[in-house]
Amino acid sequence: MITRETLKSLPADVQAPPYDIDGIRPGIVHFGVGNFFRAHEAFYVEQILVHAPDWAIIGVGLTSGDRSRRKAEEFVKQDCLYSLTETTPSGKSDVRVIGALRDYHLAPADPQKVLTHLADPAIRIVSMTITEGGYNIDERTGEFDLKDEAVQKDLKNPENPETVFGYVVEGLRRRREAGGKAFTIMSCDNLRHNGNVARKAFLGYAKARDPELARWIEENATFPNGMVDRITPTVTPDIARKLNEKSGLDDDIPLVAEDFHQWVLEDRFADGRPPLEKAGVQFVDDVTDWEQVKVRMLNAGHIMLCFPAILVGYENVDQAVQDSDLRRNLENFLNRDVIPTLKAPAGMTLEKYRDSVISRFSNAAMADQTLRIASGGASKIQVFWTETVRKAIEGKRNLSRIAFGIASYLEMLRGRDEKGHTYESSEPTYGPAQQKLAKADDYESALKLPAFDAWRDLDTSELDRKVIALRKVIREKGVKAAIPA
Numbered sequence: 168m169i170t171r172e173t174l175k176s177l178p179a180d181v182q183a184p185p186y187d188i189d190g191i192r193p194g195i196v197h198f199g200v201g202n203f204f205r206a207h208e209a210f211y212v213e214q215i216l217v218h219a220p221d222w223a224i225i226g227v228g229l230t231s232g233d234r235s236r237r238k239a240e241e242f243v244k245q246d247c248l249y250s251l252t253e254t255t256p257s258g259k260s261d262v263r264v265i266g267a268l269r270d271y272h273l274a275p276a277d278p279q280k281v282l283t284h285l286a287d288p289a290i291r292i293v294s295m296t297i298t299e300g301g302y303n304i305d306e307r308t309g310e311f312d313l314k315d316e317a318v319q320k321d322l323k324n325p326e327n328p329e330t331v332f333g334y335v336v337e338g339l340r341r342r343r344e345a346g347g348k349a350f351t352i353m354s355c356d357n358l359r360h361n362g363n364v365a366r367k368a369f370l371g372y373a374k375a376r377d378p379e380l381a382r383w384i385e386e387n388a389t390f391p392n393g394m395v396d397r398i399t400p401t402v403t404p405d406i407a408r409k410l411n412e413k414s415g416l417d418d419d420i421p422l423v424a425e426d427f428h429q430w431v432l433e434d435r436f437a438d439g440r441p442p443l444e445k446a447g448v449q450f451v452d453d454v455t456d457w458e459q460v461k462v463r464m465l466n467a468g469h470i471m472l473c474f475p476a477i478l479v480g481y482e483n484v485d486q487a488v489q490d491s492d493l494r495r496n497l498e499n500f501l502n503r504d505v506i507p508t509l510k511a512p513a514g515m516t517l518e519k520y521r522d523s524v525i526s527r528f529s530n531a532a533m534a535d536q537t538l539r540i541a542s543g544g545a546s547k548i549q550v551f552w553t554e555t556v557r558k559a560i561e562g563k564r565n566l567s568r569i570a571f572g573i574a575s576y577l578e579m580l581r582g583r584d585e586k587g588h589t590y591e592s593s594e595p596t597y598g599p600a601q602q603k604l605a606k607a608d609d610y611e612s613a614l615k616l617p618a619f620d621a622w623r624d625l626d627t628s629e630l631d632r633k634v635i636a637l638r639k640v641i642r643e644k645g646v647k648a649a650i651p652a
């Protein structure tokens with residue numbers, strides 16, 4: 168366990184927070200305190216607290232259950248301190264203890280406590296990493312899904328919410344009633360136009376709750392779009408042990424991430440913002456081109472690599488990218504399907520970006536997991552591949568690589584690799600009926616899964632035919648035999 172006491176006698180190579188930890192105060196509430204948030208937003212905020220001590224972060228977890236409770240206990244026991252090890256592809260590492268997260272609440276344990284923070288004028292930003300699928304948008308209509316059970320529950324009992332939408336909107340209602348200001352709602356998820364998606368989601372909920380409140384939120388809150396980037400693996404007990412061995416710390420919640428990190432953000436804040444430019448955040452007027460490149464190359468490439476890699480039996484991303492067949496497929500996908508239909512932001516070359524992505528995937532010191540990348544594949548496919556798929560179908564381009572990606576995803580969902588090992592592929596948005604489709608033996612019925620909803624309005628007959636044929640090849644001859652030339 169590390170505590171405030173530990174900060175007084177850190178091992179020589181471990182950096183301490185560069186500010187007085189008793190002198191910082193919260194200005195941000197963050198929903199979804201996962202590893203990515205801890206290695207990204209918290210890492211950036213950590214560096215500016217020395218200049219602006221009133222932007223520390225209060226974390227909120229929304230899920231109940233044993234795992235969430237254990238996580239909350241671990242955070243609180245360590246006074247929300249944790250170590251971050253940054254590793255370069257050549258294996259060089261740096262360790263620091265991060266103190267920017269100053270408190271952590273499990274919302275279901277004390278909803279009113281969370282609402283009190285959200286109503287507090289000191290909180291000027293509410294940020295979130297709630298996953299690509301967490302915004303409750305129906306891909307077929309593109310609208311916030313009011314029929315969702317949890318949303319319905321919150322609408323019936325809005326002052327005791329359970330969803331992030333319920334919390335944020337109730338927090339804003341209290342601020343309005345007190346004559347206060349709205350806060351900035353800042354999504355840090357890997358979505359194209361994450362701010363616009365958040366806007367649609369929170370206003371969608373607010374309109375159903377109270378149209379006048381929704382109008383006030385629309386006029387007073389802001390939803391900046393941002394591109395976020397840092398590969399942050401899951402920390403298994405084995406990785407945790409190795410990290411501690413190396414750092415000399417005894418951290419119950421250590422973290423590892425690549426040395427690369429990037430955050431491009433629109434400068435639209437409702438009530439001020441931390442001077443994040445001092446930590447390297449790029450503020451721009453329009454983030455569109457940046458996020459397109461990141462999502463359509465890095466994230467899309469990640470799943471194009473990892474779905475088939477899981478079938479081959481690779482556990483780690485660096486092993487997958489060292490495999491010449493899988494790497495060639497990834498390069499062909501980026502070179503032929505993505506780059507020709509993508510616009511580079513000024514000053515960026517897509518070929519260079521591609522090379523950096525491949526080098527980042529090769530970072531063996533992180534032991535990033537193929538199953539982490541594949542988890543939530545249904546939402547990731549829609550967010551990361553849609554643009555490329557739509558452009559390919561509409562432009563009558565070659566569909567083989569996309570079909571191979573989809574066929575690999577569907578075969579991967581069946582939970583058994585080519586060596587006969589079974590694994591758990593997690594699809595949190597699939598209910599029992601969809602799980603059944605995902606495990607079905609035939610090659611066709613899984614094409615009804617919502618993973619492909621975002622292009623269902625197009626004529627997919629050729630794509631579907633190819634997917635079915637490739638699934639057959641994968642099952643009969645192995646995934647490598649199905650890789651398009």
Ligand code: CS2
Pocket residue numbers: 357395396397398399465466469470539540541547
């Ligand atoms: C990954 C991301 O889970 C995924 O699909 O592609 O978590 C990726 O590591 C981050 O977006 C990197 O910024």
